[in-house]
Amino acid sequence: MSNKKDKAPRPSRIPAEEWDLICRARTGDGRAFELLIAQYSKRIYNIGLKMLGSSEDAADMTQETLLKAYRNLPRFRGESAFFSWLYQIAVNTCRDMMRSAYRRHENVFSDTDYEDAYAGKVADYAHMPESVYTEKETNAYLQALIDGLTPQYRLAVTLREIAGLSYADIAEVTGVSIGTVKSRLSRARAAMQKQLAQDMEQYPDLLRLIGKGGVKGEM
Amino acid sequence: MKCDEIRGQFSAYLDEELDAQARAKEEKHLDGCASCHAAWESYCALHHAFASLELEELPADFSANFRARLAKERKPIPPKKKLYQRAWIRVVAACACLLLVIGLVDWSWPSLNADTLNNATASEGMPTYELYTQDDSIASDSSAYSAGSNDFAISANDGEKVREESSNLQAKEQDMERKIIRNWNLSLQVADFEVAFDALSQIATTYGGYVVSGESYDSYSNAYRSGYIRLRVDAGQANAAVDEIKELGKVENQSFYSDDVTTEYYDAQARLVQYEAQESRLLALYEQATTVEEIIAIESELTSVRYEIDALTGQLKYYDQLTQLSEISITLYTPASDTQSVTLSGWSAFASDVRAGFLRNVNAVLNFFLAIVVWVLSHAPVILLFVLLVLVIFFWYKKRKKKKNKQ
């Protein structure tokens, strides 16, 4: 005969204000849910842009992620930070969408796992579209650099550079060890660095886009 | 060689993820080595280009679309609660209390008890009548039975549809082996009851399974014998097993139903993986723990994680068992040893049997409800008192909680 079923004790890792919103959203309060995800939806959308490439897919992914989060909110027990849980859902949704797009376009009959298909490969820049050099837009060029990375490396770079997560958070979200995160980022950056150096030789204009600004180092 | 090593750490150095010692090493080398310093500057450029990118805004209609979509969504479904928290346990507990109170009252005023008992069973004089009538309806009233069985098949299908709708989205987009529980219901008329029973157990073992339960009854008029036997067989061979079972006699009725537990299954699996990861993280922490408080805290965390792991493993095993073995329920009936009277008197005897049985059942049902009404009315004072008590406690609790919240 207790009434406190929707007000579970607050896990220590969750701030009180956020926990309050979570509890309210669990009972079907849509407004509380919108407040809860307000600061994350834009970041999820931008993760989607980098991972999936198109704004339609990114918007679909964001909506799907948020709906899944809403449905599964009662299962969130505060074992990790809320944003980490949310990004985990986003990453899984991205993976599913990439996997099905891969099946549709590349080898419909293949049973091999999507990520296995790229085993050992960090990046493939054989198909860099010409437009990214001519449009002279930083964003387009950086997107092309990320697009060229194979999925797991693309994910690590996106979570670090776009979502701004720490190595520990990336490890939690992607389900690998911190050491793996470290080595993936290092390899991915080396691959991008190499491509950038090559492209700069061919298109000196790039120097202006990527620039050497900000070297004054926050280190 | 040293320079390679230093440049290999650029990435972690850039992200400020190096420990103090490694960071000092990088700084010292960069101060002294001009070529590494130049490499470092160009290395940073890419990171700063990313950092200077503004996050793109969501499409203008996203928010409105999402709000509309969210409004269509039902309330999130809470996960299964621990035993003592479940509502039905509370209801059962309340009912048990009520029965206890009534039992005490009846015990202290025996005259009341005698009255109701007489009312409830006086007309039949047979305390376990309900139990018998059920058996009768299977044995003697085969048309009524098959109608009931059809109802069952339909309701099972409906349940499946609803569940499928809710799990469609997730199950479709993820490519995974579907986990489906498949069950059959058959009713057979057989010539020899004993032979059929033996043949069924034989079939169960042949198709990689076993007999779950079996029982038989003689009908009240001794004109029929019926039985109910449940088999489990290997899911892959279930169709063959069902075909072979059908050979044993005349199939009067059959139904098939399935239950898709794909979503539940993979959900449990995913949670298991998460808990296992958490367990290994905790173990790693445990290794490093230095104080007693830390050790105790980690140990209690570990216990609860392991409890979850055990529960999920058990759940998966249960699903595995249900999906790997299909259940076949068979109702058998046969004219029993006393077949002569039936064959001799023929159709009219059969019809009167059915009619007698039917009337008996109607009477029993009416008496049953009548007994409930009498019971409820005669116990009304006690029930009212109990309900009043519960309400008082409930409102007192609510008031206290409100006070607490205000503070």
Ligand SMILES: [Zn+2]
């Ligand atoms: Zn050097």
